[in-house]
Amino acid sequence: MTWVGGRIGSWTFVVVIAVLLEVGMVAAIRQDEVDGAVAVLGVVVSGLVLLGLSVLLMTVRRADRVAQELALHHLEATRRTAAELEELRGQVERLAVDVARLNARLRAWPR
Numbered sequence: 866m867t868w869v870g871g872r873i874g875s876w877t878f879v880v881v882i883a884v885l886l887e888v889g890m891v892a893a894i895r896q897d898e899v900d901g902a903v904a905v906l907g908v909v910v911s912g913l914v915l916l917g918l919s920v921l922l923m924t925v926r927r928a929d930r931v932a933q934e935l936a937l938h939h940l941e942a943t944r945r946t947a948a949e950l951e952e953l954r955g956q957v958e959r960l961a962v963d964v965a966r967l968n969a970r971l972r973a974w975p976r
Contacts, residue, residue, distance in 0.1 A: 873918060873919055873922050874897070874921075874922025874923045874925070874926050875919070875923070876921055876923075878919050879916060879919050879920075881921065882915045882916055883911055883912070885912070886908060886909065886912035889908040889912070890905045890909065891903050893907075893908055931959050
């Protein structure tokens with residue numbers, strides 16, 4: 866995520882937007898009593914859009930962290946499985962040698 870996305874998708878940004886939203890509403894109401902309601906509505910809608918964007922970016926960042934943790938877990942599990950398979954392959958090779966040795970002894974056994 867980019868620097869801007871990281872900043873927008875944070876609780877600090879949510880608090881700053883909430884404070885700016887409140888300041889904007891107060892300023893809109895004080896400037897013009899008649900058109901203040903329309904200005905407040907514009908400020909509220911803009912603020913809600915920014916808050917929604919912030920929550921969306923926080924959700925995406927959390928999903929990225931979960932996906933990264935899951936990928937690392939799968940990678941570690943794959944490495945452990947590969948190591949166990951390599952150990953089993955070695956054991957099977959040793960057993961094959963032992964079986965071949967036993968077979969040779971049985972063939973050499975007097976009849």
